[in-house]
Structure formats: C-alpha cells, structure tokens
Amino acid sequence: MINITFPDGAVRQFEKGTSALDIARSISEGLARKVLSASVNGQVQDAARPILEDATLKLLTWNDTDGKSTFWHSSAHLMAEAVESIFPGVKFWVGPPVENGFYYDMDLGDRKLTEEDLGKLEKKMNELAKQNNAYLRKEISKKDAVKYFSDKGDEYKLDLLQGLNDGEITFYTQGNFTDLCRGPHIPNTGFIKAIKLTNIAGAYWKGDEKNKMLTRVYGVTFPSQKELDEYLHLLEEAKKRDHRKLGKELGIFTMDDDVGPGLALWMPNGTIIIEELEKLAKESELAGGYKRVVTPHIAKENLYLTSGHLPYYKDSMYPPMELEGVKYYLKAMNCPHHHKIFAAEPKSYKDLPLRLAEYGTCYRYEQSGELFGLMRVRCLHMNDAHIYCSKEQFYEEFKAVNDMYLKYFKIFGIDKYVMRLSLHDPTKLGKKYVNEPELWKETEALVRDVLIKTNTPYVEVPDEAAFYGPKIDVQIWSIIGREFTLATNQVDFAQGRSFKLEFTTHDNKAETPLIIHRAPLGTHERFIGFLLEHYAGKFPLWLAPVQVKVLPISDKFLDYAKTVSQQLKKADIRAEVDDRNEKIGKKIRDTELMKVPYMLVVGEKEMTENKVAVRRHGKGDTGTENIGEFVNRISIEIKERISE
RNA sequence: GCCGUUGUAGCUCAGUGGUAGAGCACUUCCUUGGUAAGGAAGAGGUCGUGAGUUCAAUUCUCAUCAACGGCUCCA
Structure with missing residues (x-):
C-alpha cells in the first residue's frame, strides 16, 4: 500500500501501482471523466500512469493551467494525426501548448496549406477525437528511437533525439500516430469536443531566421462546444478593444501610405491626449528635480560613432543623408544629444545629480514585418530623461525613478506588469555588449540591490541588456495578448566614458558619472496605444479629448447650450455643443x-x-445640477486625474 | 526581412471577364423632437499601384506597395 496526500492535506491509502485515474474514480465517476493529467509529487504526468510510492497528488482538470496545457498538447498530437492522414509524408518538428491553444510546426515539402485545408483538418480531427483513442506511453531506447525515425526519414525528430539520452525517451501513440514526446497526455482523444484551427503561419526552424521556414498551424480546443463559443466571443470583444480600431473610431491617429509605414499622424483628439500626458510628465519631472531640454532630430554620423550606437544599431536606423560630404542620421535615441548638453559646461559634484528630460522624437527603421499599429512604429516620441550621478548617488536616483514608475502605474490603474532585470551575457562581451566585465558585474549588482531593497518584484533575464549596461524593462500585455516593453530604466556606465563626461569631485579629481536612462511613460505611440486598449477607449475625464458634450433638446435651446459650453471652457474644460438638427x-x-x-x-x-x-x-x-456645481465637481475630477 | 492572407465609397462589407452596389457617415430639405438611430432627396469610387493575357480586366496572370496573422527582431 502507498500513502497518497491530497491538496487539502488528507492522506489515503491505495494499492501500489494504482493510477491517478483510479484514484479519481474511487472518489467519483464524474471526477474521473474530468481528469486530464495529474501532478504527482509536483511532477505533471499521465493520469493513467501507475503510482509506485507515497506521493502528494493533485488531479488536474480543465480548471488547472497544467491540465489545460496537457489538453492542448494532446490536441496538437491529434492535429498532427489529422495532418498526417491528409498529407502523408509530412514531417513534424515540435507541437507545444501555448497560452491560448497549441501549434504544431511541420515540413510539408512543396505543398501549401490553405484556409480550406484547415476546415478539412478540423473535420478529420473531430472524427479522430470521436474514436476515443487512448494516448499510449512507451519508453524506448535511444537506439530504437533513432532507428524508427531514420526509417521514416524524419530528420527533424532525429535532430530532437540528439539532445536526449537513454532513459528519458518516450513515444506516445494515439490511433495511427506516433510521436517522440515527453508527455504527459490526456487519457484519450474523446475528451476533445470542440476544435478550431485558427491560423497558418510560417515559423523558422528552431526560431533561427537562417534556417528553413516550417509551416505552423495554430489551433485551440475545448472540452465542450460552449467553451469554444465563449472563447470566440471573447476574441470578438478583444477585437473591439484593438487600439487600431478604437484609434480610428475616436479620431486619435491615422496612418497614410503617402506618409509611410510606421509613421503615425496624430489627429486633434490624439494630440489632446499627448498634451495631457506631457503635462503630467512635466509636473512630476519638475517635482523630481529634472530640467527640460530640447534637441534636434538629426545629428552627424560622428555623434553616434562616439556613443557607440552605430556599430550596434545601424540596421535599425534610417540610412544617412549626406550633405557637404558629411553624413547625418535621424536620431534613434536622445542620449547622445543629452550627453553633449552635459558636456557643454564643466561640471562639479555640486551639479550632480543632473537630470535632463525631453519628450524626444526618435526615428527607428523597424523591419517592415515588425510594425504594429501604434505599438511598434518608426517615429516615436519618448518620455526620455538622463540622470547623471555619482556612484554614491545611484541608489537614491534609481529608486526615485522606480517610485515615479509606480506613481504612474497607480494613476493609470496598471496592475498587470512585470519588471524585468535584463542582464548581459558574458560570452558576448565585445560583440553585443561593451567589453567591460567588471563594470557589468558592478552595475548589475547595484540595480539588483535597489530592486531587493525596495521590495520590487522582478524577474531576471540573461542576455537582454542594452549594449551599455543592465536595464529594467516593464512588460505589459495588450488586450490582443501581445507583450510589450512599456517603459525602460537603464544603467549606462559606457557612454559617460566614450563621451569623456566628467565632473570634479570633492577632492578635486575628475570622475565619470553613471548615467541612468529612463522612460517611465515609454513613448506616446506605445503608451497611448496601450491606454486605448486598457480603457477600451473610455478615457478617464482628464484624458478624454472631449470632456463634456452639451446636447440641446432642439434648436430653440442652442443659444443656452452655447452659453453653458462657454462657461465650461472658461473653467478649462474641453466642451463641445452638438448643434446638429437631430433628435x-x-x-x-x-x-x-x-x-x-x-x-x-x-x-x-x-x-x-x-x-x-x-x-x-x-x-x-444622473439628475440635474447647477452649472457652477457641475463645473466645480468635475474640475476636481480632472485635477486629481481620477480614473473610474 | 521571411511565410501566409487580404486590398471595392470616409467606415463596415456585397458583387461581376462586358467600364460597380448596400447600410452607416456626408450634403440639402422636411421635422423642433426630453435620455442609445425621425423622414425624404442628393452627392460620393479610373475596384491599392504598374505591367501582361484578352475584342474587352475591378474580376485572370505577374510584379510592386500597404495592411493583417505569425516567425525573426526590438537601444
């Protein structure tokens, strides 16, 4: 007998070799019908696998993330079976579950999948699902596995096998389909009741653009049709919140072929939002001791050679224009310009920290396929600032920046975000990162220290730093599910030196300042794109392009409506009168x-x-009010930047 | 940049190898209506762009541009 501990702490005895499924059945048939996989001692495995020793057990169903993953992983196999039956000779790469469903990458040779094929595949998958085929697990030696796929001529699975050793290789078979797979899987295909193949896409083999492009089919499945319908409904709702759609409907921005891809034109309504955001930024930057500067949109090649940007980011910059034998670039970043302002006058420790802020306009030649509404553009307006400080001042400065982020998040009601501490990869020193191993270690420790001491939750990601130093990126998610870096806070120990920036210390020595690059509101483009989706277009009063609309019952009251609107405007409220001849x-x-x-x-x-x-x-x-009362009330709502 | 899909009026979308249609929006007129669509009339498109096939192309073919869904990338 073995002891099984349940999530509620209860311990029950079962025969050795009993399975999670047996255990579920002993509780109730209904439960057994819902179990997709099981977490045994924290390890997710097939529900049908015998349990041989004392264990803690969690039965995983559709309501568990791991249960869903199992379900979708099995669905990917089901899809592969359908693909193989319709397109014999297809070779598969990998087919994992993802956040909303699953995909499978495949090599179809010269054949191409069409939308119609997706319909056929869905039909086939439904047929196969109804056969209630069990997902059978089989342990296999590497030699036999290699033989199996060599016979099949499947170079992809052979490639996968290379990284595996005896004892960790398993095959799963359902119906006529066998796949190299570590599992786990749901008990049988019959659990899959509703199937939707969502799209066909290309995907580089192993994610490397130098490799061959495979065909990736995305799909999503559910245990019932009702859940699929709900999911599709949710997608429809999300579409309504798409910033590209809302931006058009609300007159926020537009794009035009003649202007160019990725170059947003801000319409009057969008410009109001921009101005409100800048007002907010200026207020908090003034309070934070920042000084505002303004710099040109272009500069000579030499500036970006000094900063070190050109060798690293030339491909992402618009090609230069040449005038009188000198190359000029559109600026892709504001920092070199700010550094020159720092350098313009001699500095002493008394001038530090020096904080230079600018809503700078930058141009980045993002690859055509990367452009995405306002979220990824080629002309952007950055809530940029550079803080020049000594090492001793760094902690306080970095913390103050962090606090500013949190203050903004509160104002905008942003609660789903992740701070990513992006670190360098020591093997890429001198290539992707400036070759200063000691400084990297030192500054990374400094930043980590701030995060720990301020109790800021964060995750560390290797090989994501800027070339000049570690950074903290704030990740957010758009309603469409894409992940974005909203804001960034970076340490720079390199540019100070390359620009020979110095300040005179207490004891009359020259020292290079540390530089903090920060952009808490990111760029207008991405931030407003995000806000559109975040608020579903229902901007809080202080941001709303039109705050109050006066609606006369008929033309007879048009003059009165205009008087009302005048009073509102006098109180700096954005008001308009609907003077149309309508009911x-x-x-x-x-x-x-x-x-x-x-x-x-x-x-x-x-x-x-x-x-x-x-x-x-x-x-x-909400009833009638005196005009004065109303003005007072909403003036406070505006001033306090209240979001509902 | 790569793979795939799409491109018809301001918007959403029908449609056809014989030089185009609907609803909303717009203009004018009627209506002066109390909390989510009053009525009528009118105007508006060289069917993304360029080339080819054809007696004839918006429709078929190719190229190109752009958007969309992914991949790669993202200071």
Whole structure:
C-alpha cells in the first residue's frame, strides 16, 4: 500500500501501482471523466500512469493551467494525426501548448496549406477525437528511437533525439500516430469536443531566421462546444478593444501610405491626449528635480560613432543623408544629444545629480514585418530623461525613478506588469555588449540591490541588456495578448566614458558619472496605444479629448447650450455643443459611441432654472445640477486625474 | 526581412471577364423632437499601384506597395 496526500492535506491509502485515474474514480465517476493529467509529487504526468510510492497528488482538470496545457498538447498530437492522414509524408518538428491553444510546426515539402485545408483538418480531427483513442506511453531506447525515425526519414525528430539520452525517451501513440514526446497526455482523444484551427503561419526552424521556414498551424480546443463559443466571443470583444480600431473610431491617429509605414499622424483628439500626458510628465519631472531640454532630430554620423550606437544599431536606423560630404542620421535615441548638453559646461559634484528630460522624437527603421499599429512604429516620441550621478548617488536616483514608475502605474490603474532585470551575457562581451566585465558585474549588482531593497518584484533575464549596461524593462500585455516593453530604466556606465563626461569631485579629481536612462511613460505611440486598449477607449475625464458634450433638446435651446459650453471652457474644460438638427436620442447615442465622459442635456426646464441635466457615459441620467456645481465637481475630477 | 492572407465609397462589407452596389457617415430639405438611430432627396469610387493575357480586366496572370496573422527582431 502507498500513502497518497491530497491538496487539502488528507492522506489515503491505495494499492501500489494504482493510477491517478483510479484514484479519481474511487472518489467519483464524474471526477474521473474530468481528469486530464495529474501532478504527482509536483511532477505533471499521465493520469493513467501507475503510482509506485507515497506521493502528494493533485488531479488536474480543465480548471488547472497544467491540465489545460496537457489538453492542448494532446490536441496538437491529434492535429498532427489529422495532418498526417491528409498529407502523408509530412514531417513534424515540435507541437507545444501555448497560452491560448497549441501549434504544431511541420515540413510539408512543396505543398501549401490553405484556409480550406484547415476546415478539412478540423473535420478529420473531430472524427479522430470521436474514436476515443487512448494516448499510449512507451519508453524506448535511444537506439530504437533513432532507428524508427531514420526509417521514416524524419530528420527533424532525429535532430530532437540528439539532445536526449537513454532513459528519458518516450513515444506516445494515439490511433495511427506516433510521436517522440515527453508527455504527459490526456487519457484519450474523446475528451476533445470542440476544435478550431485558427491560423497558418510560417515559423523558422528552431526560431533561427537562417534556417528553413516550417509551416505552423495554430489551433485551440475545448472540452465542450460552449467553451469554444465563449472563447470566440471573447476574441470578438478583444477585437473591439484593438487600439487600431478604437484609434480610428475616436479620431486619435491615422496612418497614410503617402506618409509611410510606421509613421503615425496624430489627429486633434490624439494630440489632446499627448498634451495631457506631457503635462503630467512635466509636473512630476519638475517635482523630481529634472530640467527640460530640447534637441534636434538629426545629428552627424560622428555623434553616434562616439556613443557607440552605430556599430550596434545601424540596421535599425534610417540610412544617412549626406550633405557637404558629411553624413547625418535621424536620431534613434536622445542620449547622445543629452550627453553633449552635459558636456557643454564643466561640471562639479555640486551639479550632480543632473537630470535632463525631453519628450524626444526618435526615428527607428523597424523591419517592415515588425510594425504594429501604434505599438511598434518608426517615429516615436519618448518620455526620455538622463540622470547623471555619482556612484554614491545611484541608489537614491534609481529608486526615485522606480517610485515615479509606480506613481504612474497607480494613476493609470496598471496592475498587470512585470519588471524585468535584463542582464548581459558574458560570452558576448565585445560583440553585443561593451567589453567591460567588471563594470557589468558592478552595475548589475547595484540595480539588483535597489530592486531587493525596495521590495520590487522582478524577474531576471540573461542576455537582454542594452549594449551599455543592465536595464529594467516593464512588460505589459495588450488586450490582443501581445507583450510589450512599456517603459525602460537603464544603467549606462559606457557612454559617460566614450563621451569623456566628467565632473570634479570633492577632492578635486575628475570622475565619470553613471548615467541612468529612463522612460517611465515609454513613448506616446506605445503608451497611448496601450491606454486605448486598457480603457477600451473610455478615457478617464482628464484624458478624454472631449470632456463634456452639451446636447440641446432642439434648436430653440442652442443659444443656452452655447452659453453653458462657454462657461465650461472658461473653467478649462474641453466642451463641445452638438448643434446638429437631430433628435436628442440620436445625439445621446452618437455621444455615447464617442465615449465622451459627460453629456449635458439642456432644454426648456434647464434653461429656465439655469441648470443642466447630467448624463455620465455608461451610467445614464444622473439628475440635474447647477452649472457652477457641475463645473466645480468635475474640475476636481480632472485635477486629481481620477480614473473610474 | 521571411511565410501566409487580404486590398471595392470616409467606415463596415456585397458583387461581376462586358467600364460597380448596400447600410452607416456626408450634403440639402422636411421635422423642433426630453435620455442609445425621425423622414425624404442628393452627392460620393479610373475596384491599392504598374505591367501582361484578352475584342474587352475591378474580376485572370505577374510584379510592386500597404495592411493583417505569425516567425525573426526590438537601444
């Protein structure tokens, strides 16, 4: 007998060799029908595998992330079986579960998959699923495994086998499909009730662009049709929040072929948001002791040679223009310009820390395939600043920057983010990273120290640093599920030297300052793109392009509406009058669709009483108020930057 | 940059080898209406661009540009 410990702490005895599935069955048939895999002593494995010793057991179902992964992993195998039956001779690479479903990479030779094929594959998968074929696990020696795939002529699986040793190689077979796989899998294909193959894409073998491109098919499956329907509905909802769609509907930005890809044109509504964000940045930077500067959009080649950017990032910069025998580049970053401002006048320790801030315009030649709405563009406006400080000042400065991030996150209600401490890879010194092994270690320790001492949750990622030093990136997720670096906070020990930046210390010696690059609000492009999705276009009052729309019941009250709007404007409230010859219902509908926070309906009653009937977006009629009261109330909402 | 898909009116989308249609938006008129679409009329497109096949191309072929979904990349 063996002791099985359940998640609630209960311990029960079972016969040795019993499986998680048996155990589930002993609890209830219903549970057994839901078990997808099992976590045995923390190890996720097939529910059908015999348990041979005392163990803690968690039965994994659709409600567990690991259960879902098992389900989707098995679905990938099911899809592979369908592909193989329709396209014999296909060779497979890997087919893992992902956040929302699974994919399988395959080499179809000269054949191409079409959308129609996806329909056929779905149909085939449904057929195969109904056969309730078990996923059978088999341990196999490396020799036999190699033979199996050599006979098949499958160079991809042979490549995978190279990295594996005897004792860790298993095959899984369901129906007519056998795959090299470490598992685990669901008990049988019958669990898969609803199937949707979502798209066909190319993917480089092993993720290396030098390698052959394989065909990747993405799909998602569910234990019931209802869940698939819900998922598809969710996708529809997400589409409505896409910043590209909202940006168009709300008149925030536009792109134009004649202007160029990745070059956003900010429309009047978008510009208001930009100006509000800059106002916020200026306020907090003023409070933080920053000084504002302005620098040109171009500079001579030499500046970027000094900074070291050209050798590292030439491909990402617009090609130079040559004038009078001198090459000029559009700036891809503001730092070299700021360094020159630092260098313009001799500095002493009394001038430090020096904090130079600018909403700088940068141009980056991102690869065409990378462009994505406002999230990835070629012209960007960065909430940039550089802090020049001594090593002793570093901790306080870095912490202050961190605090600024947190302050912003609070204002915008950003609670899902991850701070990534990006470190260098010592094997790439002198190539991807400046060759200063000691300084790397030192500064990485400094940054880690700040994060630990301030109790900031973070993850460390190797080989992601800037070429001049370690950095902290703030990762966020767009509603479409893409991950972005929203903001960045970097340490730079290299450029100070290359620009020969110096300050005179207490004891009259020359020292190079450390530089902190920081951009808590990232770029206008990415940040507003994010905010559009974050708020689903329903901007808080302080950011809303139109804050109040005055809606006269009919033309008779148009003059009164204009008077109201004038009073609002006098109080710096962005107000407009809907002077169209339309019924009030229509005016309300259109204003709701434009997501204007406040609507003031004015007619006979309001005019005689000198009042307004207030309607809040999404909430409806909230009653009448005196104009003065209303102005006072929302002025506070604006000033405090309250988000609902 | 690579693989795939798409490109028709401001927007959303039909459609066809014989030089194009709907709804919304827009303009004008009627209507002056109290909390999510009042009515009528009108205007608007060399069907992404270029070339080829054809008596004839928006439709077929090729190229090109752009967008979209991925891959790679992201100071």
